Amino acid sequence: MYQYDDHDQSFVEARADEFRNQVERRLAGQLSEDEFKPLRLQNGLYLQLHAYMLRVAIPYGELSSAQLRKLGYIADTYDKGYGHFTTRQNIQFNWPKLVDTPDILDHLAGVQMHAIQTSGNCIRNVTSDPFAGVAADEFIDPRPISELMRQWSMLHPEFAFLPRKFKFAVTGAADDRAAIKFHDIGIWAKVDDAGAPVFDVYVGGGQGRTPRVAKLFESAVPLPELMPLLDAMLRVYNLHGRRDNKYKARIKILVEELGLENYRDEVKAEVAGIDRAPFATVEAEYARIKDAFEEGTPGMTPGEPIDLGAADPAFSGWVKTNVAAHRVPGWAIAQISVKPKGGIPGDVTGEQMRALADLADTFSQGELRITHRQNVVFPYVKATDLLALYQGLAAVGLGEDNIGEASDIIACPGLDYCALATARSIPVAQELSSMLRDREAKDELGSISLNISGCINACGHHHAANIGILGLNKAEKESYQITLGGRSDENAAVGDILGPGFAQADVPGAVSKIIDTYLDLRTSTQERFPDTYARVGKEPFKEAVYVGA
Amino acid sequence: MAAALTTKAILTANDVRNGDIVFWTADQRWSTSIDDAAIGYGKDDTDQLADAGKQAEAANTVVGAYLIALRPEETTARVPVKMREVRRLAGPSIEFAQAA
Known part of the structure; x- marks a missing residue:
């Protein structure tokens, strides 16, 4: 991976020093909040619903194991033991104290990281393909x-x-x-x-x-x-x-x-x-x-194709969903799901960060990527190492085999954390994840994207999902609007609003009916959800969800 | 900045140093417990609370001071009118992070 040169390194260190001085002046009462707010935002520090939140930049989602280990240290030392991967391939910490942020930025600078331009009306973190290279x-x-x-x-x-x-x-x-x-x-x-x-x-x-x-x-x-x-x-x-x-x-x-x-x-x-x-x-x-x-890319000697997982159904299932084709024969791109059944999309504990860093050192040349779908990618895995990697991941609760499936849900922090949110996202994601994992175990649902946003700002990318869910505040009650047919790939499309919103308790039932309708109408297991939707339109789904409801 | 409400309200903010949610009390201090929050009834009371918020912001002890409107029919509990405030006071409704 790319290494900062001396100029970049001295720049992030100087920036951390500068912010330390700004925080000291704020705490000494020399800067008002009006004066300090643009300075903290330029260093990724928000004031959210419950506390400060620090968003750390991960340029184009690329991380070293040393950097992830440091993020785990920050999670455990200065936060509540976890971090949250975002839809801009960044990570955010939900509970930092202002007094600690200068030390946090120093730790980040020590591994060539920073929080610059993760907020404000500026050019934000440039995102890219997590399979890049x-x-x-x-x-x-x-x-x-x-x-x-x-x-x-x-x-x-x-x-x-x-x-x-x-x-x-x-x-x-x-x-x-x-x-x-x-x-x-x-x-x-x-x-x-x-x-x-x-x-x-x-x-x-x-x-x-x-x-x-x-x-x-x-x-x-x-x-x-x-x-x-x-x-x-x-x-x-x-x-x-x-x-x-x-x-x-x-x-x-x-x-x-x-x-x-x-x-x-x-x-x-x-x-x-x-x-x-x-x-x-x-x-x-x-x-x-x-x-x-290129200098930072490990040498990869092409290998022979191998039979993956024939003897182990769990491993075989993980390979099917989580392993992508690599440009070098005999190598693999391993995608690690941060979406366990009933879990919080994108949340990773400090312990898991350290485990991922160790596994990346052993199996991915010390390099990882964060995806905009809030998952992790190991880009340099020998096909012969995949089984051992899978076993290592499963041991720390990261062996879920659902990449690209409906339970691989994108969700913003929503009204559990965000000052702008109008409804909660995470509990809806958790409930849907549990329902969908059960269905994925018995039905071949195929690749479906399901994204949830807790307000119209759409940080959860609901517009771009095959099944999108938008949480709104209707007369001081959470209401969830469903959109269908969105997609974020090369055939990008904005989803269509299906109809009136649902109470939180009714969302899983509505999504289940949508999936039932898709399974009934698809021409084969090869026809993906957005293709079926483009062919049949909204009406059959609307009828299934609303008629007789 | 806290704007006055004319019904029933409490004053809240975040502690500058650590970001904790705090409430203005009847004995003129900030507490992390909503049970300690001074309740203002009517315009005069809530104006006073709003002024306390402005002064505390000017003194750089808290940030983002504002009044939370409470449900008038609740005689003992401090129950916000707005869902957002109910959620803010309750804290995240989820367990943190994943169960490994």
Whole structure:
């Protein structure tokens, strides 16, 4: 994996020192909350429903075992023994004390981590394909451009106070595992006929109260042109974005109000006049970063295919759902589910973090990835090691074989933690997880995405799920609205609202009827839920859920 | 900043240092127990509570002070009107993390 150089290291250390000074002044009464709030938010420190919350950046979801071990230490020492993986491939701690945050940031800096730009109206953590660099279907490794964008966006003076937060995602594979079309700007990295990197750029995607699938802005942008183009796209947004209304401030609204063609014309005019001097080193820097990733990639001698799990049904089931094709024969991508039956999506204890770090050292060259579906990936596993890895995971409660299944639920913290939430997400996820694990044990449900958000801000990505659930406050009671047909892959779509909402107790029954309807209507076990939905439409599902209810 | 309510309310905030939820008491201090919270009845009382919140924020002892409206029909218990406040006072409704 990429290693920070001395400049990066001294930068995060200086930033931690700076925040320590700011906290000291706050505690001494020299800074009011109004003065301190933007400073803490720029360091990922929120004040949530019950307590402070610290969100730590994990650029493009890539972690070393040493970093995860440190996160486990922080969980046990400064929090309540656990952390929560987020849908931006980050981790957040729900109970830090303000007085402890300078020490926490020092610990993070010690392993090249920080919490910068995990909040505020700036460019947030760049997310990417958790299989980056090892996926069998990859055109090009998306991490070098993701890292280049991280460096470009970090404390970028023009983009520190945008109209609203800004999210990038990058993929470089045939299957979009990074949900790029649900981002402000999504980048699909490919290679041209000469083998040079080129980038399809999408703009105006997002979720929240106005969900939109991003539109193609430009295809096959060559590397030297990409960064000036992104700079110009941000400049036009920065100039025209709606600062008067936070609900209309995202770039998706600007693109819609201006029209894609007019937005494109403005960006092109900006690009034509942009000072190229700051971008003169882009190609050389990209090459340097690419080399750094390649140097950090372990040697992988191709092996022979082996028979996996024939003698052990539990292991065989785990391989079927949790192991993905690797670009090197004889190697595997192991996905670790953080979604046990009845568990809390994305929550991992300090003990589990240490166990995962140890297992990554033994079986994945000390490297892991966090996925936007709140799971963990080991990218470098020898196929011959998979059984031992599975046994090690099962021993610490992480051997669930449900990646990509309905019980692999995304859920935001909801009204159990979040100051913005309108309803709880986690208890709904837990109840559905228990019901769905039982059904998955006896029915072949196949791959279904089920996501839950506790408010219209949609941090739980409900719009992008095959089955989405949105928690709302209706006359001071929790009510859950269901959407169907969303998807976050290369055929991204926003789900349709099924009908009136449900009380929490009625959600599992409604979801069960939706799944029954899908099983009845699918043409074969190969027809996935969103394909069945696209073929038959909403009505059969609506009838099943509401008629006679 | 705490805005005055004219019915029945208590004053809450978060402790600056550790983030704990705290309540303003009748003896002019902050307590982590809602049972200690001073209840304001009517506009004058709740105005006084709101002022106490402003002063405490200015003194940098708490952050995010505001009034929680209570159900007027509850004579003894301090029961918020809003679901959000009920949840905030109860704490997370779930066990932390996973059972390994």
